[in-house]
Amino acid sequence: MASTYKTSVVERLQAVKEKSGKTYSQIAQETGLTNVYVAQLLRRQAQLKPETAPQLRAALPDLCCLSDELIIEMSKPPFRCYDPNLVQEPAIYRMSAIDVYCSVDKIKGADGNDRVVVTIDGKYLGHTEQKSENMLSRSGMQ
Template sequence: MAQNKANTVSQLQALKDKSGKSYTQLAEETGLTNVYVAQLLRRQAQLKPETAPKLRAALPDLTDELLHEMAKPPLRSYDPNLIQDPTVYRLNEAVMHFGESIKEIINEDFGDGIMSAIDFYCSVDKVKGVDGKDRVVLTLDGKYLPHSEQKTEHMVSRTRPLEKQ
């Protein structure tokens, strides 16, 4: 399965390279975020039927076989060695450094809960800073998910009270 995924990703990356288009250009043509396009082409996201024609228009050399493969639910995974890449390492470092403060602000503004990574949008943008130098803007836009109090009567799997031993 991993070899099949690697082969598919290799073919998709080759098509992207051949097109000469950036992820941002492909995103503009498909109506998706640039990160989601990258996720699709890395087989980390599932291509939805309504998006397939848009992606094929943006990448005309996309074969029926690849589209069929992209329509399958992917095995979402990562290579543990990826953390050694400086960009990935710095992103991890930023989350570790700012994570506790971000968590406290989420809890302060929303309550006891988390940000979804399923109902989630992500994009990378380039802007000029006040000093005129390029800056990276990483947007993480996730639905708020409150933690629930675990009341027995709300557990649908329980059809009767627990029997005492």
């Protein structure tokens, strides 16, 4: 049931975007967000923060029907779902995205053809050797 409801909300959000006639990049520019994050918001894969709601409403005006109900739904933590084939991939459990920004842009290449640029800007987390002597919770335990 929750899956059907989420699908309905996502379909309604996508209809709002379509009615606006704007791309994710245009909405992103108007809201100060990245285009990937806007796509996540409109697909209920990210949580809309209260301070961002006014900018999103301004970018998707009343004519597009971004209702109070949809804003409330977008403000709830997202229900993420995954392809069962992807979840079985062993590397999925080793991946982390802490403090990561991502954007997808279209540019013209030197030959005049359209090209895609994917930018991932993330916090660098170096690997540490897990030595028991450095584990503070065990200090004093023998």
